[in-house]
Amino acid sequence: MAFTSVPGGVCAPRGFAAAGVHCGIRHNHDKKDLAIIKADVRCSAAACYTTNKVHGHPIDIDRAHIADGYAQAVLVNSGNANTCAPGGRELALATCELAAAALGVPKADILPSSTGVIGQAMELAPFERGIPAAAAALDHSPAGSLAAAEAIMTTDTHPKQAAVEFTLSGKRCRIGAIAKGSGMIHPNMATMLLFLTTDAAVAPEVLQGILSDVVPATFNQISVDGDTSTNDTVLLLASGLAGNAPLAPGTQDHATFTAALTEVAEAMCRELAGDGEGATKLLECTVNGAPDIQTARAVARSVISSSLFKAAMFGADANWGRILCAIGYTPGDFDISRTRVWLASAAGEVYVCENAAHHPYSEEQAARILREKEIDIRIDLGLGGATAKAWGCDLTYDYVRINGDYRT
Amino acid sequence: MAFTSVPGGVCAPRGFAAAGVHCGIRHNHDKKDLAIIKADVRCSAAACYTTNKVHGHPIDIDRAHIADGYAQAVLVNSGNANTCAPGGRELALATCELAAAALGVPKADILPSSTGVIGQAMELAPFERGIPAAAAALDHSPAGSLAAAEAIMTTDTHPKQAAVEFTLSGKRCRIGAIAKGSGMIHPNMATMLLFLTTDAAVAPEVLQGILSDVVPATFNQISVDGDTSTNDTVLLLASGLAGNAPLAPGTQDHATFTAALTEVAEAMCRELAGDGEGATKLLECTVNGAPDIQTARAVARSVISSSLFKAAMFGADANWGRILCAIGYTPGDFDISRTRVWLASAAGEVYVCENAAHHPYSEEQAARILREKEIDIRIDLGLGGATAKAWGCDLTYDYVRINGDYRT
Numbered sequence: 001m002a003f004t005s006v007p008g009g010v011c012a013p014r015g016f017a018a019a020g021v022h023c024g025i026r027h028n029h030d031k032k033d034l035a036i037i038k039a040d041v042r043c044s045a046a047a048c049y050t051t052n053k054v055h056g057h058p059i060d061i062d063r064a065h066i067a068d069g070y071a072q073a074v075l076v077n078s079g080n081a082n083t084c085a086p087g088g089r090e091l092a093l094a095t096c097e098l099a100a101a102a103l104g105v106p107k108a109d110i111l112p113s114s115t116g117v118i119g120q121a122m123e124l125a126p127f128e129r130g131i132p133a134a135a136a137a138l139d140h141s142p143a144g145s146l147a148a149a150e151a152i153m154t155t156d157t158h159p160k161q162a163a164v165e166f167t168l169s170g171k172r173c174r175i176g177a178i179a180k181g182s183g184m185i186h187p188n189m190a191t192m193l194l195f196l197t198t199d200a201a202v203a204p205e206v207l208q209g210i211l212s213d214v215v216p217a218t219f220n221q222i223s224v225d226g227d228t229s230t231n232d233t234v235l236l237l238a239s240g241l242a243g244n245a246p247l248a249p250g251t252q253d254h255a256t257f258t259a260a261l262t263e264v265a266e267a268m269c270r271e272l273a274g275d276g277e278g279a280t281k282l283l284e285c286t287v288n289g290a291p292d293i294q295t296a297r298a299v300a301r302s303v304i305s306s307s308l309f310k311a312a313m314f315g316a317d318a319n320w321g322r323i324l325c326a327i328g329y330t331p332g333d334f335d336i337s338r339t340r341v342w343l344a345s346a347a348g349e350v351y352v353c354e355n356a357a358h359h360p361y362s363e364e365q366a367a368r369i370l371r372e373k374e375i376d377i378r379i380d381l382g383l384g385g386a387t388a389k390a391w392g393c394d395l396t397y398d399y400v401r402i403n404g405d406y407r408t
Numbered sequence: 409m410a411f412t413s414v415p416g417g418v419c420a421p422r423g424f425a426a427a428g429v430h431c432g433i434r435h436n437h438d439k440k441d442l443a444i445i446k447a448d449v450r451c452s453a454a455a456c457y458t459t460n461k462v463h464g465h466p467i468d469i470d471r472a473h474i475a476d477g478y479a480q481a482v483l484v485n486s487g488n489a490n491t492c493a494p495g496g497r498e499l500a501l502a503t504c505e506l507a508a509a510a511l512g513v514p515k516a517d518i519l520p521s522s523t524g525v526i527g528q529a530m531e532l533a534p535f536e537r538g539i540p541a542a543a544a545a546l547d548h549s550p551a552g553s554l555a556a557a558e559a560i561m562t563t564d565t566h567p568k569q570a571a572v573e574f575t576l577s578g579k580r581c582r583i584g585a586i587a588k589g590s591g592m593i594h595p596n597m598a599t600m601l602l603f604l605t606t607d608a609a610v611a612p613e614v615l616q617g618i619l620s621d622v623v624p625a626t627f628n629q630i631s632v633d634g635d636t637s638t639n640d641t642v643l644l645l646a647s648g649l650a651g652n653a654p655l656a657p658g659t660q661d662h663a664t665f666t667a668a669l670t671e672v673a674e675a676m677c678r679e680l681a682g683d684g685e686g687a688t689k690l691l692e693c694t695v696n697g698a699p700d701i702q703t704a705r706a707v708a709r710s711v712i713s714s715s716l717f718k719a720a721m722f723g724a725d726a727n728w729g730r731i732l733c734a735i736g737y738t739p740g741d742f743d744i745s746r747t748r749v750w751l752a753s754a755a756g757e758v759y760v761c762e763n764a765a766h767h768p769y770s771e772e773q774a775a776r777i778l779r780e781k782e783i784d785i786r787i788d789l790g791l792g793g794a795t796a797k798a799w800g801c802d803l804t805y806d807y808v809r810i811n812g813d814y815r816t
Contacts, residue, residue: 053744054736054764084732084765118729119766225715230733307633307715308811315812321526324492325638328462336461356462357492358527397805403716404723 003260009145009161012176013199015040015239018144019137020151023130025122026079032151034130037074037178037195038103038138043237045071045111046208048215050232056081057088058112059233061096065108069204072109074195074235075099075131076152078180080122082114083230087121095127102135115154115180115192115231149178152193155277155402156181162267166260168244168253173200175257175264181224181272194219194234194268200257201240202247209249210258211236218265221297221390223305224276225399236261266389273304273391274374278398281313282374288387289380295332296381296388302330303377304392313375314394318343318366320352323377338382345372411668417553417569420584421607423448423647426552427545428559431538433530434487440559442538445482445586445603446511446546451645453479453519454616456623458640464489465496466520467641469504473516474643477612480517482603482643483507483539484560486588488530490522491638495529503535510543523562523588523601523639557586560601563685563810564589570675574668576652576661581608583665583672589632589680602627602642602676608665609648610655617657618666619644626673629705629798631713632684633807644669674797681712681799682782686806689721690782693798697788703740704789704796710738711785712800721783722802726751726774728760731785746790753780 006012018037025033045066049059065071075095082088092112100107114122138144149159163176179194202210211234219234240246247254274282285303290296303309309322320341328336341353347369350361369375414420426445433441453474457467473479483503490496500520508515522530546552557567571584587602610618619642627642648654655662682690693711698704711717717730728749736744749761755777758769777783 052733052736053738053742054732081729084729084761086765118733119761121766230736307807311808311811314808317812321489321492324462325460325526328460328638330461334461353492353527357494358529395808395811397808399715400719400722400803400805400808403719403803404725 003164003166003263006163006165006174008142008163008176009149009178010037010176010195010197011140011142011145012163013174013197013239014241015199016197017138017140018148019134019139020147021130021134021137023133024126025077032147033077033079034134035076035148035151036099036134036138037148037197039072039237039239041239041241042070042072042109043239044069044202044204044207046204046211046236048211048234050230052230054084054230056083056114056231057085058082058092058114059231060089061092062111062113062233065111070109071111071237072105073099073103074111074113076113076193078115078152078154080114080116080120081118081231082122084119085121091122091124094124095131098127098131102132111235113193113233115152118230145176145178152178152180154180157275160268160271160275162264164260164264166256168200168242168256171242171244173242173244174198175260177264177268179268179272181275192232196234196236196264198236198238199240199242200238200247201242201244202238202257206247206249207236207238210261214258214261214265217388218262218269221301221388222269222273223301223392224273269391273393276393277402278396279393280396281394283313283377283392283394284374285377285379285390286387287379287381289382289384290386290388291334291384293386293388295334296386298330298332299327299379299381300388300390302326303379304390307395310392310395313370314396316367316370318350318352318363318370324353324356327379334381335383340380340382342378343369344376344378345369345374347372411572411574411671414571414573414582416550416571416584417557417586418445418584418603418605419548419550419553420571421582421605421647423607423649424605425546425548426556427542427547428555429538429542429545431541432534433485440555441485441487442542443484443556443559444507444542444546445556445605447480447645447647449647449649450478450480450517451647452477452610452612452615454612454619454644456619456642458637460638462492462638464491464522464639465493466490466500466522467639468497469500470519470521470641473519478517479519479645480513481507481511482519482521484521484601486523486560486562488522488524488528489526489639490530492527493529499530499532502532503539506535506539510540519643521601521641523560526638553584553586560586560588562588565683568676568679568683570672572668572672574664576608576650576664579650579652581650581652582606583668585672585676587676587680589683600637600640604642604644604672606646607648607650608646608655609650609652610646610665614655614657615644615646618669621666622669622673625796626670626677629709629796630677630681631709631800632681677799681801684801685810686804687801688804689802691721691785691800691802692782693785693787695787695789696795697790697792698794698796699742699792701794701796703742704794706740707735707738707787707789708796708798710734712798715803718800718803721778722804724775724778726758726760726771726778732761732764735787742789743791748788748790750786751777752784752786753777753782755780
């Protein structure tokens, strides 16, 4: 870690409180289903959304509410995506009104977000109970972030949070995040829902510029199953309470903030991919020696998206032919003849492919390496200086079980 | 069937013999691993190959041997793809020499083809035994085609053949096919190996034109797992022994031949998709009302390629939100608001989605329909007159099992 990791998730930066409650959107009383993240002050806001032509009703409202560059609270439910759902737009607007009243924040500064099943009408009644309850439970401590992270989980097996600390022109700043996966994850956007907070002072257009630079290198480089969700959303709120001079492009502070945001984003990518539906292994693919960044990113994504390679990783089978095949069908015209491949983990590293052909290695050592929980796939195309990473997971029996009967 | 189905696979048209033997490329003595298809006369030849930048050594040789538009024999092995394999080009050329000697056909009229594991060196010794044995076993009867279809199988659960009969200017003609799947199947090309024969008289450039028209509508519309193989090949040999007047574009005969080839191709698509690795169900998606053919094809492919939808079909779960999601992330800019979706099978039909939102239906009836082995997904985009089909299969525990440990 180049930056100091700190606890507290979205509550780590100054000026943010969060809460998560159960209000009845889900029938399971043990599962929280409603989260609020509220800033003490109006924040600069930036966002990236799914590229799916089918998208959730809340996303239309988000876009409208963030159009002026500012927002103050995020309202999120799990259990229902409010997508292709009758009356979904009106319902999302009604939840914003409830949140505005409970939080004392203008309706136009509330960003709604939903995740869960598609095509089922959502009821307002749970929100009428849940929004005041969540507002009353808002907490600036790490417990608030944890509750919110729990409330947005769907098939995730654990809540996902990260935060780092860094310095901008002498002022201590933080960036925090919570996220949920874990199926229907594929560029663009990879994450279904990811919320970032910072206390750095950043003007809206600068904040959006940074987020738009970081997302293609991180969240758009995750794939769990090749399916781009209808509700993928990344939101970033900046409170400015750290007191730094507002970031200007081209400055050291701008570079530092971008690096810190990238680090948080990469940490969340590893969390999201490693907790992909049914996953037993995190796959991290690093491509070096690519002729350009687009090729580097595309090759890395291609490898971690291959069903055949993902199944081979589940079986701890060093079937590097699957990797070469996936590199080969990556769109774009580039030479594959100098490709080298290594497989690595905490148990060591094995060099399996040289110049696109077999490189002698011990199958026993390879199997030992691939039995670990985190597998690095290192590829050098030998063509240039561009590099990229992508994150994925293995394809397992449990992925099939989870999605064979998702709705029951 | 618009045309008469006949037995005999690639031996159904006049002038073709075939054979399949075990020669030791595979260690399992019960599994044939070498096939030959030989025409009595030199044939017009057409081909389509994988678009993967990594491709088998035999494909380079095929391209060279077919460049003049003619060929007389196809030599195919399973058990080793001869791809990313040391000395693979020299070995493929040596097998052509062996076949030329055994068949009495010029080496430049032999088309070699390989399927199996990538990255392992192939030995010549099994071919030295196997090619003369296969040449001696060549058979013009349906038994010859069946033996060849068996010899090219990898993880296929059954041999795949089809043939139809039709009339060109008063002359009875036939088209026959054998194919193998069944993993690493995704446009373009979908089929790993598919060999077609006909006794119709067709000049090479006309034959290639027809094949190039039929492949995008059929073989490129199959997906088993989203992985485009390194060795996908479709070959079509035309002996001319039916005695028809050579086909000319724009004529009724040309249209009839194209329709017959399409019918054989669609039959093989259903065979290949339905026998996808681990599959329990064939999925056939028909898109109507698309603004253009590209959109129709892309939407149909997107639906049958979605891991989430495939897993839902395995679970007989009428989760139509997965279908809408896959339509929505199909590349291209089109309106999804008028989309209607039906699910159908031998057990009936259910209307699940109207104007991109829920249409009331009985979950019981839907479950009954989805418990069948062949599921039709019917989509109407309500935007225009273009239509297309795509074929896929469900995603199952067995897909994971087969590919978790493919090499052992």
